[in-house]
Amino acid sequence: MSDQSFATHEVSNQSPPFEDVNLFLSDAVLREAVEREGRGVDAQDLAAFGAATGSAHGFEIGRLANENLPKLHRFDQKGFPADRIEFHPAYHEAMTMSCAAGLHCSPWEHLKDSESGPPPGAHVARLARLYMMTQMEPGHVCPITMTNAAVPTLLLQADLAEALLPKMLSRRYDPAFKPIAEKTGATIGMGMTEKQGGTDVRANTTTAQPAGAGGPGAEYILVGHKWFLSAPMCDAFLMLAQAPGGLSCFLVPRFLPDGSVNPLRLQRLKEKLGNRSNASSEVELQGVHGWLVGEEGRGIATILEMVTMTRLDCAVASAGQMRLALAQAVHHCRHRSVFQKRLVDQPLMTQVLADMALDVEAATALAFRLARAFDEAAQSDAAAAWRRLMTPVTKYWVCKIAPALGYEAMECLGGNGYVEESLAARLYRELPLNAIWEGSGNVMCLDVLRVLSQDSAAAAMVLDDLDAAGAGDKALASAIRDLRARLADPEGLEAGARWFVERLAVTAAAALLRRHAPAAVADAFVASRLSGGFRHTYGCGAAHAGSRTIVDRVMPAEGG
Ligand SMILES: Cc1cc2nc3c(=O)[nH]c(=O)nc-3n(C[C@H](O)[C@H](O)[C@H](O)COP(=O)(O)OP(=O)(O)OC[C@H]3O[C@@H](n4cnc5c(N)ncnc54)[C@H](O)[C@@H]3O)c2cc1C
Structure with a gap:
């Protein structure tokens, strides 16, 4: 009897660990x-x-x-x-x-x-x-x-x-x-959120007084607090504080030029639902030295450059986390038999997995299309328009659908998914975070409305791009017409902004899949998400014609 055997039974029908999988080649x-x-x-x-x-x-x-x-x-x-x-x-x-x-x-x-x-x-x-x-x-x-x-x-x-x-x-x-001068590498954090306001950073109460004449690049003294300061062992932070000229952005290093420690006093670490390896602190700034980045009073515009980049990362990371959740589920279902048949071959499970796979396809396509817009924005107006409008749209939609997928993937693992040793449990706790930080859902929707009111050409360029991609697809053409009609009548758009943003995300994803993905994927996505009124109960809609093809595409049978 081997060391792994029990007196009463042999362990069987458990899926092997999900590991030693090439996360690029298998995807x-x-x-x-x-x-x-x-x-x-x-x-x-x-x-x-x-x-x-x-x-x-x-x-x-x-x-x-x-x-x-x-x-x-x-x-x-x-x-x-x-x-x-x-x-x-x-x-x-x-x-x-x-x-x-x-x-x-x-x-x-x-x-x-x-x-x-x-x-x-x-x-x-x-x-x-x-x-x-x-x-x-x-x-x-x-x-x-x-x-x-x-x-x-x-x-x-x-x-x-x-x-x-x-x-x-x-x-x-x-x-x-x-x-920093004595180190081989440095990392940078961000301090915006205070107790009385995260989204509403204008409510920040931390003050910044010039140590000398003040002005761009000059030294200021910051007094106040930050309610969420993640990765507080970073070498410096970009922080917002109220200078005499209004809310401003400062570079706050952990050490001062004379080698002494800048007095950022860490009060405690947050006890978080997930994201446990990352330290997120509460901090008091007791006369901390910071150097003004940009003009006084231009703090939001200055730090927005940083925030825009982090929103892109949130969307891509959520897509990656969705992929992991799905891959684990498919892996398990390939190895687990129920009623003498592997789970992946049970028609109802195949349908659930395929339905989840459609969202992973869509999220990944949207996230990387956005990434390209960041690469090309300086050379092309169309790319700049995609970057401006589709950053909040993609961040909103991808990060928001991710937790539902994580939950369904966990259920595919059965009880094994719910226990703490399971990667699915940790992932499930991580998944809501990207939607909350760096601009929560409603904030992304309001940002989309801002683009629509300030830069209507951006929306026109994005919709033209979708038109070209979806040529010949009636459902797609009709969805784009709906979006244009909604834009032509902006009355009441704020209350309906989630509908608009979600519809734009799904339409853009459908256009990308129609142009680039296999027909089984594009057909199923368009039929369920654009025409079918899908509501994130996976597997609930009409059966996808090519569900097995869809599952096998996202995860090759040998696991890479
Ligand atoms: C793990 C973790 C780490 C973090 N790390 C950092 C960090 O390092 N640095 C940092 O600065 N911050 C950090 N944050 C803070 C995070 O960015 C904020 O929590 C987030 O911006 C939301 O702000 P808030 O908590 O004040 O909520 P609020 O601003 O009060 O928002 C609450 C809800 O109201 C909605 N809302 C806001 N305005 C409107 C409106 N006009 N209309 C309709 N709805 C609206 C929001 O979408 C949200 O759902 C972190 C948060 C977490 C959870």
């Missing part, structure tokens, strides 16, 4: 999206990253980093303020992997050489890695995302950027608590 939807939207992206490199992130070791890093929570040390043994976070080595390993792969900086690496411009497909290449890394371990991706997103805001203040960028663009992760 045809991702591979095609990258090939389509990111011309010139190195697929071999992505395959190597897919092997590392999907390895048993990669998933073990994810488990350990989330089971061993970050610890706050407010004081040292002698009672001096310490304000340090201690992480499990697995967290540091994830950070090392992400930094080595340039997840925190790769689209900006051309800035090291002032002669060159960004390479084509730079955002798509990075986001393909992010899509995979979030499957391995999503929590550490928070400072990684913020560091990458901080670059365009920092570039608005060239003197500050000059000192910091070389460290941010380094691929060497350096967790040491010491001044």
